[in-house]
Every structure is written in structure tokens, then in C-alpha cells.
Amino acid sequence: MIDDRPVMLITGGSRGIGAATARLAASRGYAVAINYRAEREAAERLVAEIESKGAVAWAIQADIGVEAEIEAMFAALDARFGRLDVLVNNAGIVDQVCRVEAMSFERVERMMRINVAGPFICAREAIKRMALQHGGKGGAIVNVSSAAAHRGGANEYVDYAASKGAIDTFSEGLAKELASDGIRVNVVRPGVIRTEIHASGGRPDKPEQSAKGIPLGRAGEVEEIAGGILWLASSEASFTTGAVLDIDGGV
Numbered sequence: 001m002i003d004d005r006p007v008m009l010i011t012g013g014s015r016g017i018g019a020a021t022a023r024l025a026a027s028r029g030y031a032v033a034i035n036y037r038a039e040r041e042a043a044e045r046l047v048a049e050i051e052s053k054g055a056v057a058w059a060i061q062a063d064i065g066v067e068a069e070i071e072a073m074f075a076a077l078d079a080r081f082g083r084l085d086v087l088v089n090n091a092g093i094v095d096q097v098c099r100v101e102a103m104s105f106e107r108v109e110r111m112m113r114i115n116v117a118g119p120f121i122c123a124r125e126a127i128k129r130m131a132l133q134h135g136g137k138g139g140a141i142v143n144v145s146s147a148a149a150h151r152g153g154a155n156e157y158v159d160y161a162a163s164k165g166a167i168d169t170f171s172e173g174l175a176k177e178l179a180s181d182g183i184r185v186n187v188v189r190p191g192v193i194r195t196e197i198h199a200s201g202g203r204p205d206k207p208e209q210s211a212k213g214i215p216l217g218r219a220g221e222v223e224e225i226a227g228g229i230l231w232l233a234s235s236e237a238s239f240t241t242g243a244v245l246d247i248d249g250g251v
């Protein structure tokens with residue numbers, strides 16, 4: 001253990017919404033564990049930036065689509081910090097724009113493995129460490145869903161939308177299951193946010209193109225999502241569990 005800072009684990013923290021969440025959490029006194037899959041340099045740069053401000057950060061590689069890597073990540077977290085207070089299930093993927101009739105089994109399986117099974121197993125490992133019944137001190141889980149969960153993702157990525165719908169339902173059930181264990185579970189549901197995820201789906205210009213369909217007239221910024229995540233994680237949200245916070249410009 002380093003000191004008495006609360007520890008927040010953020011999956012997919014090397015860039016985008018996860019990196020903004022890490023910066024904000026560190027500025028508010030959390031020690032942040034920043035998980036990444038491939039971009040080690042980006043994660044290490046973020047750690048250096050946070051540490052240069054006198055805060056505590058640590059980068060940990062793990063593919064959250066692989067159970068053994070998740071288990072190893074939590075074991076390493078135990079060794080590094082000896083505690084866990086908040087899990088942010090942020091890592092997620094989209095795939096190339098594609099209609100359902102052209103989707104392969106492998107595509108759908110990968111989507112569900114990374115966007116659904118990964119967060120489930122991360123939550124399982126967090127529960128073992130935070131739940132009162134397991135000797136933990138309680139805590140919070142914030143799951144990052146998407147406005148696509150209620151909009152459906154038609155003609156773009158229905159598989160992605162369905163994976164986020166699963167996250168919403170998972171969170172509703174888990175919040176009830178863990179209420180007596182001192183763990184609150186909530187969802188942040190971003191609309192279109194300016195990150196690199198759109199390029200990975202073959203639509204780098206999606207934020208600009210979507211702006212006219214968004215009541216507030218623009219795509220969102222990563223800091224606007226991080227603020228919601230930090231609020232749900234904090235004691236200011238002590239009576240909030242099973243909630244979905246839409247941060248989407250009004251879509």
C-alpha cells in the first residue's frame with residue numbers, strides 16, 4: 001500500500017474517455033490504475049503526466065477480452081495497492097460499420113467478449129475485493145455504456161448497441177445484488193464524444209457529422225463524461241445506485 005488514497009481502476013484508460021477519467025480522478029485524490037491493451041507508450045505517458053503533478057498513477061496491461069489477463073491484472077493491483085475502491089468499466093470497442101445481415105459470428109462474439117464478458121469478469125474480481133461479505137470496505141462500480149443502447153445503432157453497429165444494452169441490464173441487476181454489500185453500481189451513457197473510437201469504426205468524422213442531430217448542437221468532450229463518472233463514484237452519489245446518467249447532448 002502506498003498511502004491512504006482511494007484506488008480507482010479504469011479499464012481502457014490509455015486514451016479517450018478513460019484517460020480523461022484518470023486525469024480527473026488523480027486530481028481529486030485517487031490513486032489511479034490505468035489499464036490498457038496495446039498502447040503501452042500512451043499509458044506510460046499518462047502516468048508520467050499525472051505523477052508530474054504529484055498524484056499517484058500506475059499502468060497495467062491486460063486484454064479485458066481474456067479472463068486470465070483480467071485475473072492477473074487484479075492480482076497485480078493487489079500487490080501494488082492492496083485495496084480497491086472504484087472500478088470503472090470503460091474499455092470498449094466498436095467494429096467497422098456493417099448491417100446485421102453481413103455480420104460474422106466471430107465479429108459478434110468478439111464484441112460481446114470485450115464489451116460484455118470483460119466488464120462482467122472485471123466486476124466479479126472487484127466484488128471479491130470490495131464486498132462487505134468478503135471482508136471488503138464497499139466501493140463503487142461505474143459501467144460505461146452508450147446512447148446506442150437505446151438508439152439501436154441501425155445501419156452502423158447493432159452488435160455494439162446490443163452489447164451496451166447488456167451493460168445497462170447487467171448494471172441494474174448488479175446494483176440490486178450488491179446493495180447490501182456496500183457497493184453502488186451505476187452507468188454513464190455517453191452520446192457521441194470526440195475520441196479515436198470513431199476512426200476504429202471507419203468513421204473518424206462521426207462527431208462532426210452527428211452534430212446537427214444532437215439537440216445541444218455538437219459532439220461531447222471526454223472531460224464531460226469523466227465528470228459524470230467521478231460524481232457517480234463519489235460520496236456525493238451515496239444514495240445513487242442502479243442509475244443511468246445520460247451525457248449525450250439530449251439525443
Ligand code: NAP
Binds near residue numbers: 017089091092114
Ligand atoms: P477509445 O478512444 O477508442 O479508447 C478505448 C480504450 O479502451 C483504449 O484505452 C484501449 O486501449 C482500450 N481497450 C480497447 N480494447 C481493449 C481490451 N480488449 N482490453 C483492454 N483495453 C482495451 O474509446 P472511447 O471513445 O474513449 O470509449 C471509451 C468507452 O466509452 C467505451 O466503452 C465506448 O464504448 C464508450 N463510448 C464512447 C463513445 C464515443 O463517442 N467516444 C460513445 C458512447 C460510449 P488500447 O489503446 O491500448 O487498445
